[in-house]
Amino acid sequence: MKAGATTQQLGPAGLFAHQSKHLSLLPQDGNNPKANATAAVEAKFITPRDPVIETANGGRLPAVPLAEAQKLNLFKKEAELQGSQGGEHVTRRTTMEMAAEQETDQGATIDDSMSGQSTRAEAPLRSAIPPTKTHPLFPQLPMYGPPTILRNLQTFAFQISSAFLSLAFLGTIVLGSMFTSIPILFRHVYLRLTFRNPYARRPFHEEEKRRKKARKESAIAWKRQRQRKSGTSKQCVNGKTTREGNEYEPTEGGKDPLICDVGYYARRVGLDVEEYNVQTEDGFVIGLWHLYNPNDYTPASPSHRDQDDPIVFPETYLEDGHATPSQQYSPGERKYPVLLVHGLLQSAGAYCANDDDSLAFYLAKSGYDVWLGNNRCGFRPQHQMLTSNDPRMWNWNIRQMGVMDLPAFVSRVLSETGFPKLGLICHSQGTTETFVALAKEQRPELGNKISVFCALAPAVYAGPLIGKMYFKFMRIISPGMFRLVFGIHAFIPFMMTMHRWLPGSLYGILGYRVFSFLFNWSDMRWERDLRDRMFQFAPVYVSAESMRWWLGRECFASQKCILATREEGKREEEEDEGQDLGMEEYFAKGRVHQTEQRDHGNESKKWRGRNAWYDERVPPFALWVAGNDELVDGRRLLRRFERGREPHVRVVHSKVIEEYEHLDVIWAMDMIEQVGREVKEVIWQTAPLESRKLCRVPKGCENIDIWEDTNSL
Numbered sequence: 001m002k003a004g005a006t007t008q009q010l011g012p013a014g015l016f017a018h019q020s021k022h023l024s025l026l027p028q029d030g031n032n033p034k035a036n037a038t039a040a041v042e043a044k045f046i047t048p049r050d051p052v053i054e055t056a057n058g059g060r061l062p063a064v065p066l067a068e069a070q071k072l073n074l075f076k077k078e079a080e081l082q083g084s085q086g087g088e089h090v091t092r093r094t095t096m097e098m099a100a101e102q103e104t105d106q107g108a109t110i111d112d113s114m115s116g117q118s119t120r121a122e123a124p125l126r127s128a129i130p131p132t133k134t135h136p137l138f139p140q141l142p143m144y145g146p147p148t149i150l151r152n153l154q155t156f157a158f159q160i161s162s163a164f165l166s167l168a169f170l171g172t173i174v175l176g177s178m179f180t181s182i183p184i185l186f187r188h189v190y191l192r193l194t195f196r197n198p199y200a201r202r203p204f205h206e207e208e209k210r211r212k213k214a215r216k217e218s219a220i221a222w223k224r225q226r227q228r229k230s231g232t233s234k235q236c237v238n239g240k241t242t243r244e245g246n247e248y249e250p251t252e253g254g255k256d257p258l259i260c261d262v263g264y265y266a267r268r269v270g271l272d273v274e275e276y277n278v279q280t281e282d283g284f285v286i287g288l289w290h291l292y293n294p295n296d297y298t299p300a301s302p303s304h305r306d307q308d309d310p311i312v313f314p315e316t317y318l319e320d321g322h323a324t325p326s327q328q329y330s331p332g333e334r335k336y337p338v339l340l341v342h343g344l345l346q347s348a349g350a351y352c353a354n355d356d357d358s359l360a361f362y363l364a365k366s367g368y369d370v371w372l373g374n375n376r377c378g379f380r381p382q383h384q385m386l387t388s389n390d391p392r393m394w395n396w397n398i399r400q401m402g403v404m405d406l407p408a409f410v411s412r413v414l415s416e417t418g419f420p421k422l423g424l425i426c427h428s429q430g431t432t433e434t435f436v437a438l439a440k441e442q443r444p445e446l447g448n449k450i451s452v453f454c455a456l457a458p459a460v461y462a463g464p465l466i467g468k469m470y471f472k473f474m475r476i477i478s479p480g481m482f483r484l485v486f487g488i489h490a491f492i493p494f495m496m497t498m499h500r501w502l503p504g505s506l507y508g509i510l511g512y513r514v515f516s517f518l519f520n521w522s523d524m525r526w527e528r529d530l531r532d533r534m535f536q537f538a539p540v541y542v543s544a545e546s547m548r549w550w551l552g553r554e555c556f557a558s559q560k561c562i563l564a565t566r567e568e569g570k571r572e573e574e575e576d577e578g579q580d581l582g583m584e585e586y587f588a589k590g591r592v593h594q595t596e597q598r599d600h601g602n603e604s605k606k607w608r609g610r611n612a613w614y615d616e617r618v619p620p621f622a623l624w625v626a627g628n629d630e631l632v633d634g635r636r637l638l639r640r641f642e643r644g645r646e647p648h649v650r651v652v653h654s655k656v657i658e659e660y661e662h663l664d665v666i667w668a669m670d671m672i673e674q675v676g677r678e679v680k681e682v683i684w685q686t687a688p689l690e691s692r693k694l695c696r697v698p699k700g701c702e703n704i705d706i707w708e709d710t711n712s713l
Contacts, residue, residue, distance in 0.1 A: 012082045016075035023053050023064055023072060025385055027146045038385065042076060043069035044281075047443060050403050052282040059385045060283035060310050062395055065143050136565045138399045139554050141545065142488075144392045155391055155488070162487030162544075163494075169485065170492050173470065174510070177517035202524055204669045212529050222253030246270075247295060248365060258504025260379070260536045262289060262349045262372070269361050274299040277307040277382075278412045280404040282396075285382035288412055289348055289372040291364045297328055300416075310384075312411035313449070335369035336687050336695045337417045339409055343428030343459075344550070347379060348372035349537030350427070350666060354530055359425070359666055362676050367698035368683070369417060373409040375401050375433075377490070377541040391488045397549035398429070398562070402437035410449050419691055421451040423683035424619075427666055428632070431455040432562055439563055440615040450619040452652065452686035454679050456665040457626050461569075461633040462560040465520055474551040475558060482552055486544045495539050508532025511539075520630050521661040525668040534667060563613045576643060609647040620652045620707070622682045624665055624675050627658035652707055653682050 010018060021028045025038035037057040043064070045051050051069030053061040145151070191198040199205055248270025257264075263273040276288040285307050292299070329335070340360055342348045351360035351372060364370040376396065386393040413422055426434050434453060437443050465471070474482065486492065499507060512531055515538075516522060523531050549555045559566050621641070625634030634656070641651050657665070657674055665675055677700065684692070684701040692706065 012075060012078035016072070016079045019068070019072045019075050022145050023061070023068065024146050025055060025059070025061060027148060040072060043072045045069070046281050047403060047441075049441075050399070055385070060281065061385060062282045062284075062392055063141060063400060065140055068143065136559060137555065137563065138397075138549075141395050141397070144390075144395060147390070155389075158391075158483060158488050161484050162489075165485040166487065166492045167494055170494060173518065174514055176470075177513045180517055181513055199528070202528070204525065204527070207669060208527055208529070211527060215529065219254050222250075226253065248293065249295075251294070256533060258508065258532055258536055260349065260499075262352050262537075265349075265352050265355070265358075265533075266291060266361065269356050269358075269365075270294075271361060271364055272299075274305060276300075276305045276412060276416075278408050279307040279310045279384060280376065280408045281310045281312060282400065282404050283310060283384040283386070284376040284404070285384065286376050286405055286408065287348075287374040287378060287380070288409060289374070290416075291360060291370040291372065293364070307384075308412070308415075310408075312407045314411075314415070331694060332696065334417075334695045335367055336683070336691060336698075337369045337371060337413050337419055337422040338363055338683060339371045339373055339413050339422050339424050341373045341406065341409070341424070341426045341430035341433070342375070343430055343457075345539040345542060346428075347537045347540050348374050350534070353534040353537065354527065354667065354671075357527075357669070357672055359671065359676055359679070362672055363680060363683075366680050366700065367696050368423075368680075371409075371413045371422075373405070374540075375405050377543065379496075379540055381490070381541050388489070394489045394543040395545060396543055397546045397555075398433055398436060399442075399549075401429075401546075402433035402435075403443055406433055406437050407443060407446055410446065414449060421449055421688055421691065423452050423454065423687070424450045425454040425456065425679060425683075427456040428459050428662065431458040432460070435460055435613075436562060438618055439613045440617075444615055444617045447614075447617040447619045451688060451691075452620045452622055452682060454622045454624070454682060456624050456675065457629060457632060457662050458623055458634050458637050459632040460562050461636040462556060463630045463633045465630040466557050466560070468520075470518070471551055471557060474547075475553050477553070479548065479552065479554075482548050483544065486547065488544060490541045491544045491547045493541065496541060499539070504536060505532050508535045511535035519662065521663055525660070525664050525670070527669050564611070568611065572640070572645070576639065609645055612646050612648065614646055614648050616648050618646075618648050620650045620686055620709070622653040622679070623651065623655070624678070625654070625656045626660035626662055626665055627656045628660060629662045631662045650709065652686060653678060 017028075020040045023040035023043075024035070025040075026032075026035040028035055028039055037055070038059065039056045040053045040061070041056050042054045043051040044054050044060075049066055050063060051066060052063060053069070053072075055061065147155075188198045197205075199208075202208065250268050250270050251272075252264055252267035266273045270293070271291055272294050274290045274292065276290060278286050278288050280286060340348060340351050342350050348360075352358045354361075356362065356365070360370050360372060377394075381388045381393065383393050410422065410424070414420070424434065434455070435458070438447050438453075477485070490496075498510075502510070508531060512523065512535055515535075526534070551557045556562060559569070561569055564572070623634065623638065625638060627635075638651075638654055638656070640646060641649055641654075655678065660668065660674070665671065668674065680698055681701055681704050684698050684704050685707045687695070687706075689706055
């Protein structure tokens, strides 16, 4: 207890300085102005369980354990009280008593030297691993303090171990994908030797041939006619006949160079992209792409598009809901804003890989103002204060993406467009962060800024694929072993090195084979000639902590759900089974408390919604479920809504596309017919009436009436 006694001898100012030292960016030295400017001065609580550290120079540092943040604010308050009252003895006693109470509430003590785990900044990294059972859905993140010589050596050791072990893991996956490709290769060769086309059985084979021919003609036409500006001449662009000088005239063309550049592919279809830098409330700088038509929009200046303050939904631009409308459009000609968020290991470029049949390009040409959000780190990891070598830059998971990234995107889009709400479209992991963010324990107020949430392949419940051998390996190893294998920084960063080194065509083939092996999907419904392009926008940098949330022993892979434990899920299945048998018989068996057997009408509805995730602030939902998706179970989510477990959720549209796999909802050749048109109509249907009056009607939505919320009547 020597360390504890030393702590008790400090006054409030000393306690505050001691705690600040553990949470600062750099080791504190009274003679180093740069270090002093990064000293921790206060913990800002984004939600009651999501603190971030504010430094002396106004910077932000990512989340720290809740108890550590509470102590910083407590000691600061007591130090200020001591300075104003001069009651050193009384204040010191009050401080220690309150600190002890807070530590008791957290199940810890100030002196944790007797524990195998520690939240102390100076503790060894292996001991800094949070307990394996802290919260069943969102375990506490580890505590990383300012860099020291010992901490840097430990971090380097993790980098070395993970470099070799994660590379071995990746190599095993690559070899597995190559091995499983051998039968496919032999079948392909056999069909060729017997004078049969191995692609003839693809569902869109004839359309693929037509588009391939048209694309070749387009490349030749671009090379020969790129200087011609006649408004009446015609050319074939990306497989479709168009007129030069029309509303969307391509400014790029020719053979596809297979590059990771959304702007290039936008210009191939007559659009363009400007990139905004957005700062989250915990200091990350994330990319936000804005699609626009060069014929009717002038891009903002680079200084305007640079990162802003880490404040979401400032009141200055929402005085009357439309205080700062775009000055480039006349009343009635504005475009309703739509935000798209990507899936795991992807970027927003996934929405832009299919020429005019890309969801983002389709919505932009239909008349929406399309914005594309890229979650933290992505292709260029950036933070206001941290560098990529600092483990604190990678200390986040799906909770921080939902609580920090998504509100930052929504706030910036609304700030730029001047609308009170926007339409939100997410795929896979993007739906996860949204479902998490909207939960009543997280940031439910975000729902007031969203007119409709369109979830494509919603990732809420796990599918059967989670039981595969390589996923089981990641689930059974301990958190310490997970970090030894995959590190405490980016997850297998060698994938990004391969992305830079390999030619686009080779990388596309390898990327498809590996992801097909991992996630058990195929390209049967994709345009085969565009497949290599699709994989130019994946993978991206993600944190090892994020992957541990998905696949580690505590969270999604174990609980099989993002917002409920496995035990809760089993009870839900039993109740559904009971409902199928008949509620009367179910209650008669005594499976619930007798006080709940009084009424089978409204009382039953209240009972089934007793564990609801969302409150009255949740926006309307629209869901498109891939019926052949083994990665996630979308049908179970629909069943949750249909059976009244979420009384406040209003499902304005739901559809199960039986033949679709996980990525088909954004990449299938018939995606526009199966998904895109319905998304376009649902967004316009649910847009606020005041916003509809200010906007041009999207093409094809002329007869779409506004949706009436019967729950609000």
